[in-house]
Amino acid sequence: xxxxxxxxxxxxxxxxxxxxxxxxxxxxxxxxxxxxxxxxxxxxxxxxxxxxxxxxxxxxxxxxxxxxxxxxxxxxxxxxxxxxxxxxxxxxxxxxxxxxxxxxxxxxxxxxxxxxxxxxxxxxxxxxxxxxxxxxxxxxxxxxxxxxxxxxxxxxxxxxxxxxxxxxxxxxxxxxxxxxxxxxxxxxxxxxxxxxxxxxxxxxxxxxxxxxxxxxxxxxxxxxxxxxxxxxxxxxxxxxxxxxxxxxxxxxxxxxxxxxxxxxxxxxxxxxxxxxxxxxx
Numbered sequence: 311x312x313x314x315x316x317x318x319x320x321x322x323x324x325x326x327x328x329x330x331x332x333x334x335x336x337x338x339x340x341x342x343x344x345x346x347x348x349x350x351x352x353x354x355x356x357x358x359x360x361x362x363x364x365x366x367x368x369x370x371x372x373x374x375x376x377x378x379x380x381x382x383x384x385x386x387x388x389x390x391x392x393x394x395x396x397x398x399x400x401x402x403x404x405x406x407x408x409x410x411x412x413x414x415x416x417x418x419x420x421x422x423x424x425x426x427x428x429x430x431x432x433x434x435x436x437x438x439x440x441x442x443x444x445x446x447x448x449x450x451x452x453x454x455x456x457x458x459x460x461x462x463x464x465x466x467x468x469x470x471x472x473x474x475x476x477x478x479x480x481x482x483x484x485x486x487x488x489x490x491x492x493x494x495x496x497x498x499x500x501x502x503x504x505x506x507x508x509x510x511x512x513x514x515x516x517x518x519x520x521x522x523x524x525x526x527x528x529x530x531x532x533x534x535x536x537x538x539x540x541x542x543x544x545x546x547x548x549x550x551x552x553x554x555x556x557x558x559x560x561x562x563x564x565x566x567x568x569x570x571x572x573x574x575x576x577x578x579x580x581x582x583x584x585x586x587x588x589x590x591x
Contacts, residue, residue, distance in 0.1 A: 313550065315585050316342035316375055316558035318522065319351070320533070321574065323563055324385070327352050329366050331571070332547040336370040338575035339587025342519075343367075344560045345377040345423060349384045351534035354417040364421055375558050376425035376464075376520050377418040379411045382435070393432035396448035397440035397472055398514060405449050412455055419459040424559075425520050426456070427464050427493045430472045430481055437470035442481065445472065449485055456489045464493035464520050467502065467510070469531065474502045475510035482517055494550075495522040495562070500541045513554035521546075522562040523584060533564035535574075536582045545583060559585055 316576050317340045322331045327346075335343060343446050345363075346352060353359040367374060381395070382388035383406075394407035417554070430445055431437035456463050467478045482490055494514050494562055499507040525539030526532040536543050 313521075313555055313557060313559045313585065314342060315340065315587055316344055317575075318344040318378070318562040319346040320344075320378070320559050320562045321571060322346070323348065323351050326350055327363070332366050332372060333371055334575065336372055338572065338579070339341075340575075341371060341587070342373050342558060344558070344562070345374050345418060345421070345426070347377045347418060348380050348382060350383070351400045353466045354380070354414045360417045360420055367421065372373075373425040374418065374421045376427060376560065377414065378427045379414050380430075381429045383410060391436060393436055393554045395432040395437065395440055396428065397431040397437070397442070397445040399439045399441060399444060404444055408448050408451055408535070409481040411452060414454070415455055415459060415461060419461060424459075424461050425464055426461055427520065427522075429468055429470075430465050430478060431468075431470045432580055433468055433470050437472060440470075442472065442484070445481060446485060449490060453487055453489050461489070462519050463490050464518075465490065466493040466495050466522065467498050467514065468495065468497055469501045473498070475499065475513050479513055479517065488536050491519040492517040493520045494518045494523060494546070495524075496526040496536070496541050496543065496546050497522070497526045497531060497533065500526060500528050500539070504528065508542050508549075511542075511546045511549040512552075515549040515555060518550070518553065518555055518557065520557045521550075521560055523559055524562045524564075533562060535563065535578050536561070536584050538581070547584070
């Protein structure tokens with residue numbers, strides 16, 4: 311079975327998720343989404359909000375195939391540089407991350423999502439004191455929950471000391487559990503690996519269960535439409551094909567200021583050479 315296109319609700323991340331957002335997704339031809347389990351975009355600890363979202367997904371015939379687990383408690387906290395980190399050097403900080411992620415896992419399982427994307431640490435310089443042992447201890451607490459929910463946790467490569475391809479591979483291989491795999495983030499690989507991005511794709515593809523597709527200039531994390539920046543997407547697709555990858559091809563885009571969401575998805579369909587619903591995938 312070939313990989314299938316999916317769209318991340320990251321596109322709408324700076325607003326509370328509403329029916330019209332998902333309607334735009336459906337009208338663009340996407341029937342699979344990755345939910346963005348971050349507050350206040352999605353109140354994943356509110357049973358009423360989750361029930362409403364379930365109704366919207368059913369009405370629009372959209373499947374929640376995956377979700378991005380929270381890496382901040384609220385967007386206001388992220389703006390202040392306060393992050394949830396499974397790898398934090400302080401146990402109580404790790405527990406705060408575990409508790410939020412566990413709550414999100416249970417809520418997202420209600421919606422049918424069976425892949426949860428995790429950051430291995432806090433982003434950028436904020437993750438400098440994070441450590442591998444802390445991450446492994448946190449995952450030990452999350453794996454039984456994932457098993458119960460029949461869920462796979464996918465560790466994402468990110469621009470951070472623990473987020474490079476080699477570091478993510480080491481994390482997953484050290485944990486050595488079938489419920490812990492990888493999310494290949496194409497744009498992040500360009501930022502962390504530079505000219506070595508193609509090799510990073512080959513390294514991670516055999517462990518991958520999901521992807522994040524977006525582009526950038528190699529300097530900043532722009533979350534642009536694939537093909538407008540410098541990410542070597544042909545190398546990614548070759549690596550996935552060689553690994554026999556059958557998971558989602560998830561576009562994780564940011565809307566340029568003032569551009570309607572529908573126009574972003576129209577431009578994606580017109581310009582990318584990667585599979586989209588419009589391309590018959």
